[in-house]
Amino acid sequence: MSLNSARIILFPESTQDSLKIVNLPHPRTNQEYHYALVNNEELYELTEFDNDNPHSKTNHLRSLTKTDGKPVRSLLLENVNDESDGLVLEESNIIISTKFNFTYILITYFILQLEQGKEFRRYQSLEDITDVLEESIPIILQLPGSLLNTSLENICDSINENDEKFYKFSEEKTINYLKTKSELISQNFPKSIESTIVSPLLYPANIDEKIPEDIKKLALIKYSIHLISSYLHPKTESRLNSSYNFESVNEYITKIQKEKLQKKAAEDQIQNLNQINAQNKRSIGVQDNKNRKKPTPAKKIPSKVIKGPLDGFFGKKK
Amino acid sequence: MAEERNIDLQSAKTYKVNSIPCRIRYTGPHSSIPKHLIKIQENQEIITYLRGRKLHGKSITNIKGVVLAKDDMSDEIKSLGQVNEVQYYEREGVSIDQVEKIDEFVKLSELIHG
Numbered sequence: 372m373s374l375n376s377a378r379i380i381l382f383p384e385s386t387q388d389s390l391k392i393v394n395l396p397h398p399r400t401n402q403e404y405h406y407a408l409v410n411n412e413e414l415y416e417l418t419e420f421d422n423d424n425p426h427s428k429t430n431h432l433r434s435l436t437k438t439d440g441k442p443v444r445s446l447l448l449e450n451v452n453d454e455s456d457g458l459v460l461e462e463s464n465i466i467i468s469t470k471f472n473f474t475y476i477l478i479t480y481f482i483l484q485l486e487q488g489k490e491f492r493r494y495q496s497l498e499d500i501t502d503v504l505e506e507s508i509p510i511i512l513q514l515p516g517s518l519l520n521t522s523l524e525n526i527c528d529s530i531n532e533n534d535e536k537f538y539k540f541s542e543e544k545t546i547n548y549l550k551t552k553s554e555l556i557s558q559n560f561p562k563s564i565e566s567t568i569v570s571p572l573l574y575p576a577n578i579d580e581k582i583p584e585d586i587k588k589l590a591l592i593k594y595s596i597h598l599i600s601s602y603l604h605p606k607t608e609s610r611l612n613s614s615y616n617f618e619s620v621n622e623y624i625t626k627i628q629k630e631k632l633q634k635k636a637a638e639d640q641i642q643n644l645n646q647i648n649a650q651n652k653r654s655i656g657v658q659d660n661k662n663r664k665k666p667t668p669a670k671k672i673p674s675k676v677i678k679g680p681l682d683g684f685f686g687k688k689k
Numbered sequence: 690m691a692e693e694r695n696i697d698l699q700s701a702k703t704y705k706v707n708s709i710p711c712r713i714r715y716t717g718p719h720s721s722i723p724k725h726l727i728k729i730q731e732n733q734e735i736i737t738y739l740r741g742r743k744l745h746g747k748s749i750t751n752i753k754g755v756v757l758a759k760d761d762m763s764d765e766i767k768s769l770g771q772v773n774e775v776q777y778y779e780r781e782g783v784s785i786d787q788v789e790k791i792d793e794f795v796k797l798s799e800l801i802h803g
Contacts, residue, residue: 372769373761374716379706379772381754383795390696390755392766416798420791445713448704448756449722451773456702457722458756458769459715463708465775467752467791469798556800561793599801 374458379446380417380466382409393510398475398602401483407468412515415468422463473514474522474548475602480507481526481540482604494530494537497523542610549599549611556595557588569594573623576630589620698755702770706754707746708777709739734785735776746778747788752795 380390391408407415422442435442444463450456481491495503501519504511511519523529526545527538560569573582573590592615600608707726729736735746754772759765779785 372758372767374758377716377756377758377769379754379756379775381749381752381772381775383752383799388698390698392696416802418794420787422787441712443712444708444710447707447709447713447719447722447726448770449707449726450770451703451705454723455720457719458704459713459717459719459722461713461716463712465706465708467795469795470802472802552801556797559796559800561797563790563793598797602801 374460375462377458377460377462378464378466379460380407380468382415382468383470391513393513395476395508395510396479398479399600399604401479401604406471408514409468412517414471414473414514414518416471418467418469420465420467472522472602473518474525476508477519477522478526478545478549478607479604480504481545482607484540485542486606491540494528494539496535496537500538545607546611546614549603549607550614552599553592553595553611556598557591560591560595564594564598565591573627575627576634583623586620586623589615589617590624593617593620696757696766696768698768698771700755700768700770703773704756704770706772706775708775709744710778710780710783711739711742735778737778743781744778745781745785746776747785749775749777749788749791 388410391411393406393408393414394403395406396402397404405417407417409415422444442463446458446460446463446465448458448460450458484491497516497520500523501511504519523538525548526540528541528544529536529538531537569590570582573587575582593612596608596611596615599611603611707722725739726737731745733747735748737744737746752775754775756769756772757766758769760767777785777788779787
């Protein structure tokens with residue numbers, strides 16, 4: 372067993388008996404990507420945390436090794452039951468697995484089919500859909516049927532006939548499903564992203580003014596779509612964006628930015644004036660100094676030498 | 690090409706993982722890690738010293754995991770043990786915001802994929 376290849380995979384929950392690594396197309400890029408199927412029930416996405424965050428302004432400050440530019444970090448594994456049985460791993464990356472919604476893969480699949488001119492006019496049984504999907508996603512047969520069922524329910528119109536369910540892809544249902552997701556995220560928007568990206572854009576130029584509630588709500592929905600868009604095909608993203616009217620937010624941001632620029636220009640102008648004033652004062656001071664008559668030093672009056680009784684003693688020899 | 694790898698996660702060993710801000714030029718077994726990492730709990734933080742350097746850390750909560758490694762001979766991925774805790778350390782004066790970021794990432798992911 373090679374420890375050089377050792378990796379730590381973290382799961383949000385504690386019960387994992389079996390893990391299957393499967394390759395599936397990523398919903399955004401449609402390129403194959405590793406996913407984990409846990410206990411043959413749930414699909415998990417694997418995200419590697421390597422302490423490198425290109426979006427962070429302080430990213431360049433992180434410590435890196437000189438030779439390979441990798442983050443300076445290692446792992447020490449303590450065996451809980453036996454202190455003498457520990458492990459040291461030079462490579463520090465930890466993989467975090469989080470639940471993955473198969474619906475996003477299906478949305479991209481159906482949207483690409485629509486792009487190619489295919490129309491979803493008739494209802495199809497689960498078996499027929501699986502057969503068609505197998506051509507693009509061969510691993511589909513290995514996935515639990517419940518995953519496919521739940522995902523189809525989210526984005527397809529369905530009918531029941533003779534105890535069998537038939538599905539038909541609905542773009543309208545898909546957009547409504549994604550809208551519900553976006554609004555849910557906007558209500559629980561990550562605080563760090565809100566404080567570093569969204570709020571600075573919305574703060575009015577005047578500190579006493581507050582961000583209008585309706586604008587903030589709409590802006591959070593807009594940025595929630597940005598967050599989901601990592602799992603959406605660009606076409607789906609633009610369709611989801613066009614289902615909202617973000618004109619008021621865009622206008623507000625443009626107006627705020629204009630006001631901020633004007634405020635900054637005014638502040639810069641005041642600063643320049645202050646600097647000019649300070650320079651003028653200094654130059655006037657210098658001129659004053661030049662014009663001022665230099666005080667004439669008082670003439671030194673040489674003190675008269677008075678001959679004393681011992682002067683003859685120190686005098687030149689005659 | 691479709692790829693599928695089954696990994697049995699049952700393992701007798703349980704590890705506590707310490708992520709430390711220095712690069713150790715060694716990968717392999719070690720017999721006395723706890724002796725090198727004596728920990729003191731201070732409020733929400735864990736304080737430890739590594740070769741005289743003060744480190745402060747935090748536990749990543751609500752997370753369990755596995756240590757996986759590839760068998761060179763059979764190319765199979767095997768479990769080396771379970772992970773019951775992860776402690777993330779930084780040097781004194783450096784913020785441990787990575788722990789909060791991981792927590793936030795997991796919560797956001799639950800909203801996107803829930």
